[in-house]
Amino acid sequence: MADRPRPRTPVRFVAVALLAGLVSACSPFDDLMVQIFGRSMRDQRSFDPYENTLLPPEGSVPFSAGNFSAGPNQVSLGQPDPSAEMPPFFTMAEVAGEAPVVMEMVNPVEADAASLAEGERLYNRFCAPCHGVDGVGASAVLAPVHPVLPVYNLSSAVTAARPDGYIYGVIRVGRALMPAYGHQIPHYDRWHIVNYVRQLQAQAGNPAPGE
Numbered sequence: 001m002a003d004r005p006r007p008r009t010p011v012r013f014v015a016v017a018l019l020a021g022l023v024s025a026c027s028p029f030d031d032l033m034v035q036i037f038g039r040s041m042r043d044q045r046s047f048d049p050y051e052n053t054l055l056p057p058e059g060s061v062p063f064s065a066g067n068f069s070a071g072p073n074q075v076s077l078g079q080p081d082p083s084a085e086m087p088p089f090f091t092m093a094e095v096a097g098e099a100p101v102v103m104e105m106v107n108p109v110e111a112d113a114a115s116l117a118e119g120e121r122l123y124n125r126f127c128a129p130c131h132g133v134d135g136v137g138a139s140a141v142l143a144p145v146h147p148v149l150p151v152y153n154l155s156s157a158v159t160a161a162r163p164d165g166y167i168y169g170v171i172r173v174g175r176a177l178m179p180a181y182g183h184q185i186p187h188y189d190r191w192h193i194v195n196y197v198r199q200l201q202a203q204a205g206n207p208a209p210g211e
């Protein structure tokens with residue numbers, strides 16, 4: 001063991017480093033590293049934190065666009081919309097508390113055949129698992145494992161008596177046990193679903209008041 005020559009590399013390394021350090025006493029540490037290793041990690045092709053590496057693809061929609069499409073059945077173009085239809089801000093508490101900002105929203109989408117067809121497509125995708133294809137929670141595939149759902153029968157007279165804005169509000173921000181769907185279902189699509197829920201209610205013999 002004692003005969004084995006000691007590795008000399010670390011000694012050499014320290015000596016070179018010290019020498020180089022003396023030579024470049026005024027250079028930054030990176031320059032010293034360049035002299036020892038021939039390069040420095042500082043000089044590399046990299047991006048600074050938060051630097052925009054790529055421009056967003058053409059036609060992409062910034063999240064700040066508020067998920068607001070230009071009109072019914074149109075994709076969001078991300079433009080600020082100066083129209084009075086821009087939905088007001090409200091919270092789940094305001095939905096549950098039946099605040100005027102929610103209750104007095106006016107449905108801008110006529111319940112024509114196109115809207116009802118779109119509403120049916122979206123309803124069956126987003127709502128039917130919990131509320132059933134007919135709006136009666138008891139018929140939902142989740143009802144056996146979520147016994148609360150039958151209580152919230154969307155086709156019932158109770159929900160039919162609620163204004164359009166209320167149903168829109170529940171879709172957008174959720175209410176208690178129901179999750180919010182506003183981030184997945186844009187403005188006009190929510191109104192298509194409201195129109196379709198109205199149709200389900202009418203089919204169940206509970207037309208909304210005034211319809």
Ligand code: HEC
Nearest residue numbers: 126127130152158159167170171175176177178179181193
């Ligand atoms: C994950 C299950 C689930 C999904 C999906 C779901 N809901 Fe609900 N929904 C609930 C639950 C649970 C309640 C009861 C909320 C509570 O605890 O107050 C509810 C309540 C509601 C109410 C209130 C009814 C009333 O009169 O009190 C409306 C309206 C409603 N949902 C509409 C919808 C619509 C429209 C969709 C589709 C966009 C949808 N829900 C998707 C679970 C769900």
